[in-house]
Amino acid sequence: MIGTKPKKMKTKTRKILPTRQVKTESGFTIIESLVAMFIFIITIGATVGAFTFSLTAQRLVFAEKQVSESVNFSLEFMTRQLRVAQRDLAGSCITVDKIFEMVDLDGDGDSDQITFINADDLCVRFTLNLSDNSVEYIEDPLGTPDTIKLTNSEIVSITDIDFETLGEPSNDSIQSRVTVAIRAEGVGASEEAQSVNLETQTTVTSRRLDTL
Numbered sequence: 476m477i478g479t480k481p482k483k484m485k486t487k488t489r490k491i492l493p494t495r496q497v498k499t500e501s502g503f504t505i506i507e508s509l510v511a512m513f514i515f516i517i518t519i520g521a522t523v524g525a526f527t528f529s530l531t532a533q534r535l536v537f538a539e540k541q542v543s544e545s546v547n548f549s550l551e552f553m554t555r556q557l558r559v560a561q562r563d564l565a566g567s568c569i570t571v572d573k574i575f576e577m578v579d580l581d582g583d584g585d586s587d588q589i590t591f592i593n594a595d596d597l598c599v600r601f602t603l604n605l606s607d608n609s610v611e612y613i614e615d616p617l618g619t620p621d622t623i624k625l626t627n628s629e630i631v632s633i634t635d636i637d638f639e640t641l642g643e644p645s646n647d648s649i650q651s652r653v654t655v656a657i658r659a660e661g662v663g664a665s666e667e668a669q670s671v672n673l674e675t676q677t678t679v680t681s682r683r684l685d686t687l
Contacts, residue, residue, distance in 0.1 A: 535670065538668040538670075539671050541631070543673060545626045545631045546633075546657055546659050552625055553612075556593050557681075559594035559682055560574050560575065560593060561591070561594070562592075562683075567592075568591070569598075573643065575640050576591070577590075577638050585638075586639070587605075587636055588601065588603065589601050589638040598615055599614050600613040603635075609625070610625040610636060612624075633657060634660055636655070640652070640654075650681060653679050654678045657673075657675050658673070
């Protein structure tokens with residue numbers, strides 16, 4: 476009809492709802508957990524093993540140092556005395572006209588004891604104490620002995636000491652000398668201390684010239 480307004484068409488609009496996002500939970504599978512645990516155990520074991528090895532090596536080095544220091548001190552003390560030994564012309568200390576007199580104490584064929592007159596005109600002796608395996612220095616052994624231990628029996632055990640002389644007679648044209656050989660073992664409760672073994676040797680030439 477003329478003069479009438481056209482009717483508006485009603486359109487229906489649909490609301491599009493947002494799609495739900497499915498939440499996924501992230502995590503480790505049993506196999507991954509087992510692999511991680513295995514790697515962790517190996518790492519911890521290697522670390523502990525390296526630490527234990529380092530500690531054992533450190534204890535061994537310390538034990539070797541203690542034994543070496545004790546033996547070297549006694550050896551140095553002996554060489555200073557032996558180097559200036561005098562010939563006993565009166566026989567007041569050892570046999571007349573000898574510089575050194577040695578004794579085999581343990582019957583192994585080696586001399587474990589040496590006696591002589593030192594630079595201070597004292598009769599002195601170095602000997603292996605078989606009761607505690609230590610090296611002793613004794614002044615005036617024929618009179619009133621004054622004994623000094625040169626090695627600590629709680630740290631080191633002197634299993635053997637050997638004194639050998641050369642050129643002792645005054646008419647052999649050879650300057651007198653003494654060779655000292657020491658064999659020692661570590662002492663202590665630890666396996667590291669007990670595993671230490673040391674062998675050392677030195678030769679001392681007398682500073683006093685023999686005169687015919």
